Amino acid sequence: MKLVKTLMAVGLGAAIAAVSVAQAADKITIGFSQIGAESEWRTANTNDVKAAAEAHNIDLKFSDAQQKQENQIKAIRTFIAQKVDLIGFVPIVATGWDNILREAKRAKIPVLIMDRDLTVSDDSLYVAKIGTDSYTEGKKVFAWLDNYIQTNNIKPRNGGDKINIVILEGTVGSSAATGRAHGFDDALKASPNKDKYNILASQTGDFTRQKGQEVMESFLKSNRDDIDVLFAHNDDMALGAIQAIEAAGLKPSKDIVIVSVDGVKGIFQAMVDGKANATVECNPLQGDLFFTTAEKILKGEKVPKSVFVEEGVYQADEAAKVFPTRKY
Ligand code: GZL
Numbered sequence: 237m238k239l240v241k242t243l244m245a246v247g248l249g250a251a252i253a254a255v256s257v258a259q260a261a262d263k264i265t266i267g268f269s270q271i272g273a274e275s276e277w278r279t280a281n282t283n284d285v286k287a288a289a290e291a292h293n294i295d296l297k298f299s300d301a302q303q304k305q306e307n308q309i310k311a312i313r314t315f316i317a318q319k320v321d322l323i324g325f326v327p328i329v330a331t332g333w334d335n336i337l338r339e340a341k342r343a344k345i346p347v348l349i350m351d352r353d354l355t356v357s358d359d360s361l362y363v364a365k366i367g368t369d370s371y372t373e374g375k376k377v378f379a380w381l382d383n384y385i386q387t388n389n390i391k392p393r394n395g396g397d398k399i400n401i402v403i404l405e406g407t408v409g410s411s412a413a414t415g416r417a418h419g420f421d422d423a424l425k426a427s428p429n430k431d432k433y434n435i436l437a438s439q440t441g442d443f444t445r446q447k448g449q450e451v452m453e454s455f456l457k458s459n460r461d462d463i464d465v466l467f468a469h470n471d472d473m474a475l476g477a478i479q480a481i482e483a484a485g486l487k488p489s490k491d492i493v494i495v496s497v498d499g500v501k502g503i504f505q506a507m508v509d510g511k512a513n514a515t516v517e518c519n520p521l522q523g524d525l526f527f528t529t530a531e532k533i534l535k536g537e538k539v540p541k542s543v544f545v546e547e548g549v550y551q552a553d554e555a556a557k558v559f560p561t562r563k564y
Contacts, residue, residue, distance in 0.1 A: 265295040266530060267315025269325035271352075272303040274407075274443050275472040276500035280564035281326075281351060281520035288523025292531065305329055309336045316343045322530050323347045327354040329409035337361035346533050350526050353411035359541070363533050366526045368518045369544045370412045373497050374419020376516045376549050377467055381495050382427050384513065384551075385465075392464055393491065398431075399464045402455045403438035404448050404477060406469035412518075413440070416469050416497060436462060441473040448473025452480035460484055468496040471503035471515055478511050489513045489552065499550060501562055507555035514551040520564055521545070 266289070270282055282300075289296035297320060299311035305328050315323050316339055323345055327333060334356050340347050341361055349365040356362070384390070385399055392399055403420075406413030417438075424430055437455050441448035448468060455463060466481075468474035474496035481488040488494055488511040496503060499517035506512035522545055532539050550558055 263293060263295045264322070264531065264534060265297065265318075265320045266527075267297045267299070267311070267318065267320040267323045269299045269301055269308045269311040269315075269323075271301055271308075271326050271328045273300065274303060275445075275470055275498070276502055277470060277472070277498045277518065277520050277564075278443075280500065281522065284521045284523040284564070285350075285526070286523075288527050291524070292527040294527055294530075301328065303328065305332055309333075312336050312340065316340055316345060319343070320345060321534055324350055324526060324530065326351040327411070328352070328407065330355045330411045330414070331409065334358070334361065348526065348530055348533065350522055351412075351520075353415070364529060364539050365542045366522050366529055367542070367544060368412070368522075368547065370415025370518075371419040373516050373518055373547065374416035374421075375423040376419075377416070377495055377497065378420045378423035378427070380514050380516070380549055380551065381465060381467070381493070382423075382429055384493065384495075385432075386429060390464065390493065392462075394462045396462075398434040400434050400436040400459070400462050401465040401467060402436050402452075402459070402463050404441040404451055404466065404468040404473040405438060406440065406443045406473075408440050408442075410443075412443075413469055420467060441468070441476070443470050443472060445472040445476035448476030449480045450476075452477035453483075456480060456484045456486075460486070463492055465493045465495070468494070470518075471496045471498040471500045474512060474515075475502050475506060478506060482511075499548075499562070500564060501559075504550070504555050504559040504562060507550075507552040508559060510552070512552065514549065516549050517547040519545040519547050 301307035333354050347362040349362050351367050439451050441451045474494055478488040494512045495514045497516045497518050499515045503512055503515045529539050
């Protein structure tokens with residue numbers, strides 16, 4: 237009896253193994269190159285990608301580039317060698333992708349972009365982009381700031397005639413940084429109040445809390461009593477800057493108005509604590525749309541070249557109410 241049971245077990249095991257191989261063979265395999273883990277936003281984006289891959293029953297080969305473009309290029313080359321069904325990636329910077337995308341095209345592997353944008357000589361090198369509209373985010377930042385300054389009749393702290401703004405920029409060369417900068421600048425230049433503002437300083441903090449604190453410390457060192465506004469390209473740099481502002485004996489959100497981008501939990505807490513004024517949402521929850529689009533591409537269906545995810549604007553007086561509903 238024992239032998240029969242053993243044979244049945246072996247037979248059953250072999251049958252299960254065969255079925256699982258077949259299932260595995262049916263599974264879509266996607267190689268995904270992520271930038272790294274530089275911010276709360278990025279972590280939320282990664283978690284969402286992995287959860288969505290699970291939900292879509294995708295065999296996900298995930299690579300973390302540790303903030304280096306060359307690591308992304310290496311990962312994409314590996315995905316090509318592994319003959320994945322589709323390649324996805326977040327371009328850490330906008331340029332330098334033509335050659336590796338030509339290799340993917342020669343291997344007949346479709347490429348789908350997530351989050352950030354890229355600039356290539358030939359748009360056929362990628363099928364589509366699922367992303368965030370950094371330019372509009374920048375415009376929303378200025379629109380909120382201009383309204384806040386005028387409505388609250390905020391005056392320059394140094395008694396001068398211009399509201400002095402310092403800017404913590406994102407990663408140099410990234411579409412998120414260039415888009416937000418251009419959107420903010422264009423909205424400022426188009427404003428009837430444009431002559432009431434002055435950009436006192438602008439420097440990259442590379443989207444990290446640590447560098448945001450360091451650069452804000454340097455801004456305060458040279459212009460402590462002239463700075464009226466901080467525009468940080470992401471919440472993490474704003475949170476680092478808040479620490480520098482407090483260390484300099486100033487009140488964040490009161491002495492220096494603070495507006496940033498992303499909408500992560502940390503900035504909602506800062507707004508609830510009265511240390512930040514507003515955040516323009518940049519939605520990291522792009523995984524489901526990404527894999528749904530990937531499935532359509534692999535079925536040969538046409539997909540839009542570029543799709544933006546929904547994004548809002550949140551300010552301190554609503555933070556306590558909205559905070560519990562935040563998904564990232
Ligand atoms: C924006 C995204 C940016 C976030 C940062 O779409 O690429 O990168 O704003 C993140 O927090 O580091």
